[in-house]
Amino acid sequence: MVPMAEQRIAKSVKAFVTLPLQVPPQQSFQKETTHYLYICQNAPKVPTQDTPRELFLVNIPIDTTESHIKSIFANRLGGARVESVAFEGARTGKGITAPVAPVQKQQGRKRKRAQTGEGEGEGTVADEEVGLLPETWDRELHGSGSTAIATFVDRANAELAMKETRKAAKGDRAVRWPSEADLKTTAPPSLGIPRYLAHHRLRHPSHAELQQSVDGYMAAFAAQEAHRAQLLARQRQEPDADGFITVTRGGRNGPAREEETRAREEELKRRERNRVKDDFYRFQTRERKKEEAKDLVREFEEDRRKVEELRRRRGKVRPE
Template identity: 45%
Template sequence: MVAPKKARQDALASKLPIQVSGYTVLPLTLPPLSSFPKKTTHYLYLRPHAPKVPDEETPKSLFLVNFPIDATEDNLRKLFSREVLGGSRVKSVIFEDLRDAGNARKKLMNELRELEEESLGPKKGQGKKRKRRGQPEEEDSARQQDGSEGLNLGDTEGELPTVWDREILRSGSSAVVVFVDKISADAALKAARRIAKKGEEVIWRGEGEALGLRRYQNHHELSHPPKHTLQSSVNSYLAAFSRVESLRTQIAKRNFGVPDEDGFVTVSKGGRSGVASMARAEKTKERHEERTEKRVGDGFYRFQLREERKKREGELVRKFEEDRERVEKMRKSGKRRKVEM
């Protein structure tokens, strides 16, 4: 798909840079539409992926910025498989602004697994994996995806139904594209450099599920799922949730008064009756505060009265000063309301 001469000349004539801040610029031609009959060019920026903490996938990955909003894993796969882009094969695409749908379920499943392990064996000194700070987001989401394997609920069971058949990206978003091997990744980058240099034309095809009115109609349909689907999803989620709760109580009961590895005993309330619910804890706190308030109320001591009076006087002076300042400020800002003419 080599571009006609004219397009190449255009690109040369406008002298577009082929590199921006270390990224290779890959121009994508957007075909004209009946509602917008103008041929436009979109620019995708590529560079090798270089996270702070590389892993085995890193050499095979490219980091891409500024996707068309209708990019999907599928149509990116198709894009890179084209000959003009080196015919590379994409393994996966990890989008930056992946919405956190299904996250709660994943967390719940993780917890369930951990608790189940814990309830079997004694508590290991280590807490749950801590999230590393300052790490690029794409890394996190990649890890999360890995972690979601091997649970005792089905892959999507307990998850709420998706409401869009096709997600749309935010404008200017980025993603890590993981190729099948390093050679493919390199080939894609090289091809992009060549295209940018020579001003060849690559047409962007935002294929996938329908856009336009159809997408919104599908959305309407999807966001009103049938009752039984919802019911079973909610049921399995809540079942898992109550399992977690009961495991937690069990473990807490077992650990009550038992010293840990260092010989410390964790002090916790409600050893016999189970872990106190948040609601109850709050109520107790409120009651406690109320009691303190009642014991030493206003005007109980003479000094309280004195201080109260002093405070009131100070308040008056402060108020006046405040008011004067406010009017002064109005005057100074020159935006004082003049009498309307």
């Protein structure tokens, strides 16, 4: 993109450094373009022990993969070594973690957190998920303008990468977006039709694989339900510190009872209403008639208002 003459591209914005990426022309779009990546030291609200060796990347290209980031830093920006990359909005797991032990502190289902910086440092050990459904894409896409966090092997590498980035930005040295050839063995699966074909293949997994996943999930689910029921049962029996017993769902009443009671209540109300018929007393008839007349007037007023509104909207009635 050729910037306008009087405006220059900002070398940095807020805490971010602008890193231009040179993208080679494509077969269907014969133009060399420049993409702008904004990089800064990661500074989350709740820092973790990994925070010092992380960089925050903004506006990554939609088809970025971990190997792209690794390649850029390793080959173009002073050879800083990236350990892993966590993308914004990456899919969280869809499995279930079976309760490992009854004494576990967190009750209920616990999801594997995304591999973001905050997730790692808290020291909670992610339980292994079971019953995950198979992946259907061999290469994920990211929304346009989204972010990622690159974790370097150590703090020195992260600092080196930041320094190199600044240098590149200052010197207007555009970094080339790595092509498949550049990535060699770590090249991600290709885009375009092959990717859609692969997706088509992946979304129709073999029955055996699916069966296994479902069985695993259901087994874990059953175990979890049993565990929860057990916990609830215990809660019902044990008074807490103040001597109160917590009322919990479940117990003797099945889940279907709730709706049933409501239906019965309605029925009762209806019967009550029907006991005295609507036209038993004369005042009832009189009142009904009055109501009807009032309704007519109201309807008329409403219609008139509607016509007024029509007129306001369309102007006068004008035959074509």
